[in-house]
Amino acid sequence: MQEFVQRMRAGDQRSLARLITVIERGKSDSYSALEAIHPYVGNAYVIGITGPPGAGKSTLVDRLTSQYRAKGLNVGILAVDPTSPFTGGAFLGDRVRMQKHYLDPGVFIRSMATRGSSGGLPRATKGSIRVLDAAGIDIILVETVGVGQTELEIMNAADSVVVVLVPEAGDAIQTLKAGLLEIADVFVVNKSDREGASRLIAELEISLKLGESIPWWLPPIISTQANKGLGIELLENTIQEHRKALEESSRLPEKRQNRNRAEFFKAIEEGIGNLIGNIFDNKGTTATMLERVEDGSLDPYTAAYSLLNDGSVFKEWAAFIEETKQES
Amino acid sequence: MQEFVQRMRAGDQRSLARLITVIERGKSDSYSALEAIHPYVGNAYVIGITGPPGAGKSTLVDRLTSQYRAKGLNVGILAVDPTSPFTGGAFLGDRVRMQKHYLDPGVFIRSMATRGSSGGLPRATKGSIRVLDAAGIDIILVETVGVGQTELEIMNAADSVVVVLVPEAGDAIQTLKAGLLEIADVFVVNKSDREGASRLIAELEISLKLGESIPWWLPPIISTQANKGLGIELLENTIQEHRKALEESSRLPEKRQNRNRAEFFKAIEEGIGNLIGNIFDNKGTTATMLERVEDGSLDPYTAAYSLLNDGSVFKEWAAFIEETKQES
Numbered sequence: 001m002q003e004f005v006q007r008m009r010a011g012d013q014r015s016l017a018r019l020i021t022v023i024e025r026g027k028s029d030s031y032s033a034l035e036a037i038h039p040y041v042g043n044a045y046v047i048g049i050t051g052p053p054g055a056g057k058s059t060l061v062d063r064l065t066s067q068y069r070a071k072g073l074n075v076g077i078l079a080v081d082p083t084s085p086f087t088g089g090a091f092l093g094d095r096v097r098m099q100k101h102y103l104d105p106g107v108f109i110r111s112m113a114t115r116g117s118s119g120g121l122p123r124a125t126k127g128s129i130r131v132l133d134a135a136g137i138d139i140i141l142v143e144t145v146g147v148g149q150t151e152l153e154i155m156n157a158a159d160s161v162v163v164v165l166v167p168e169a170g171d172a173i174q175t176l177k178a179g180l181l182e183i184a185d186v187f188v189v190n191k192s193d194r195e196g197a198s199r200l201i202a203e204l205e206i207s208l209k210l211g212e213s214i215p216w217w218l219p220p221i222i223s224t225q226a227n228k229g230l231g232i233e234l235l236e237n238t239i240q241e242h243r244k245a246l247e248e249s250s251r252l253p254e255k256r257q258n259r260n261r262a263e264f265f266k267a268i269e270e271g272i273g274n275l276i277g278n279i280f281d282n283k284g285t286t287a288t289m290l291e292r293v294e295d296g297s298l299d300p301y302t303a304a305y306s307l308l309n310d311g312s313v314f315k316e317w318a319a320f321i322e323e324t325k326q327e328s
Numbered sequence: 329m330q331e332f333v334q335r336m337r338a339g340d341q342r343s344l345a346r347l348i349t350v351i352e353r354g355k356s357d358s359y360s361a362l363e364a365i366h367p368y369v370g371n372a373y374v375i376g377i378t379g380p381p382g383a384g385k386s387t388l389v390d391r392l393t394s395q396y397r398a399k400g401l402n403v404g405i406l407a408v409d410p411t412s413p414f415t416g417g418a419f420l421g422d423r424v425r426m427q428k429h430y431l432d433p434g435v436f437i438r439s440m441a442t443r444g445s446s447g448g449l450p451r452a453t454k455g456s457i458r459v460l461d462a463a464g465i466d467i468i469l470v471e472t473v474g475v476g477q478t479e480l481e482i483m484n485a486a487d488s489v490v491v492v493l494v495p496e497a498g499d500a501i502q503t504l505k506a507g508l509l510e511i512a513d514v515f516v517v518n519k520s521d522r523e524g525a526s527r528l529i530a531e532l533e534i535s536l537k538l539g540e541s542i543p544w545w546l547p548p549i550i551s552t553q554a555n556k557g558l559g560i561e562l563l564e565n566t567i568q569e570h571r572k573a574l575e576e577s578s579r580l581p582e583k584r585q586n587r588n589r590a591e592f593f594k595a596i597e598e599g600i601g602n603l604i605g606n607i608f609d610n611k612g613t614t615a616t617m618l619e620r621v622e623d624g625s626l627d628p629y630t631a632a633y634s635l636l637n638d639g640s641v642f643k644e645w646a647a648f649i650e651e652t653k654q655e656s
Binding site: 038041120264265266275276277295299301302308312318320 | 370584588591599618630637642653
């Protein structure tokens with residue numbers, strides 16, 4: 001693992017891709033990978049780009065990438081699509097658009113649509129961000145397609161969140177409902193030459209004012225026409241301002257601390273999820289309870305609730321793990 | 329809670345709706361609700377309907393509902409949309425289509441698009457299925473919009489899974505990739521008057537033959553034109569055949585046993601997720617570890633892995649819960 005990490009640190013993109021694959025699979029070697037890269041993590045800035053399908057997020061990511069490259073920064077792009085592969089067509093289109101970046105060694109692009117792996121897309125994405133960070137990448141752009149729970153969870157991993165909308169009836173209110181208002185640091189009204197753009201901006205402004213009384217940061221609303229490259233520089237400057245505001249108010253370390261905490265707790269929760277089967281198959285009062293749940297005489301939720309409140313399950317688990325250690 | 333359950337058992341749809349809301353919120357009273365309904369659970373038959381957007385699932389659900397109603401069976405419909413509210417428009421259309429069923433006291437319809445609640449949509453949907461079951465509903469139709477991880481997890485709760493496709497280039501292969509082939513008990517090729525229907529059927533047949541060597545049940549492929557009501561009776565008969573095959577081979581009780589087990593384990597995992605914060609804030613080696621994770625000196629994944637492998641975390645948790653019990 002150390003070998004891959006050293007080669008990745010020396011700029012080898014194949015080692016980088018390989019490490020992300022290890023993380024995506026989520027097997028036990030993903031822990032060694034995350035441990036091995038840890039000393040190099042903490043320098044990248046993570047920008048999340050989200051919004052409804054068809055808002056032009058990929059074009060925006062493409063243009064932002066050019067902007068950062070012109071400044072000499074290298075860029076990592078994670079395109080996350082929880083509903084894939086049924087949107088495979090869209091990604092093919094993206095790939096054509098992104099072609100010039102594919103040839104640029106300062107840009108690393110990866111589409112993520114894992115399913116089945118433990119923890120799923122949010123875990124795989126958060127781990128991959130760490131890998132890109134450790135590879136020495138300056139700016140990580142995480143693009144999520146869609147607006148479900150998974151996307152909101154992924155956006156937790158970003159330092160700045162850009163919510164992209166297009167002028168279409170009701171969009172602003174829909175955004176509120178989808179929980180995007182709460183996570184947005186910057187709003188983009190893309191395709192701003194379309195009818196309804198000014199109404200959308202007005203609606204967003206009202207929604208923002210209905211929020212917290214005195215927010216420390218009021219999300220700016222940027223108009224763009226990503227396909228023509230209009231508004232991209234302003235967007236980049238605004239993200240930069242948000243970054244500066246985070247850093248100067250010491251909110252950035254706090255944000256990252258909370259993120260570490262959340263990832264830790266989630267990893268424990270999932271780890272226990274993986275252990276559960278072994279432990280219950282083994283013995284003890286928990287095994288008896290499982291039988292009663294399986295045959296339907298006990299409600300699974302009530303059973304889980306009483307087990308956890310009683311605390312005896314933890315004692316049994318401690319004993320089980322102790323025993324396993326002695327055997328091996 | 330008992331009062332609501334009794335009123336629901338007597339046919340009061342408002343009490344039924346209220347109980348589902350309690351389950352959706354996932355607060356501590358959801359446990360009392362699930363415990364209270366448990367004696368009445370186990371008689372409904374659950375049919376999952378899934379497939380890509382635009383396949384005509386809602387129309388199919390509408391027609392199947394009429395079919396079951398004509399047989400005197402009452403029907404519960406759960407329409408689950410993880411990407412809502414951005415697809416709000418589609419649901420409005422569904423509501424118009426389903427209007428005649430809304431006036432029928434033998435049909436209960438609920439749209440589900442929870443976010444934020446612990447465990448999210450899969451937990452809320454599985455709990456709601458239990459509520460509908462306890463209300464004495466015969467047939468529960470669970471329709472999921474989209475083809476992501478969440479949808480696949482929800483389909484685990486169904487006794488029979490119907491995968492709906494429409495003739496469009498590449499659909500059969502996409503389905504394979506999305507994991508729908510593995511979960512389908514019946515395939516529906518809807519809008520079968522469209523060009524490409526026979527090719528889609530041929531592709532599906534090949535895909536199915538490439539699967540297991542001697543499957544106990546080979547998923548039939550049914551052609552429908554749901555908007556004209558064509559093929560619906562055949563579909564209903566085929567689902568009935570699958571149900572009979574499950575029952576006669578004792579696979580149905582086994583399936584439900586596994587489901588109880590999975591819900592139990594998931595409930596424990598999530599319960600621990602809710603407890604984690606309290607326990608770590610308290611004391612012990614775990615608290616020291618948390619500090620090191622938060623300040624970034626320890627990788628969260630490595631930390632979680634070592635905690636769980638060591639087993640000491642379980643001992644600390646048992647002690648913490650013991651202490652909390654004595655205090656209260």
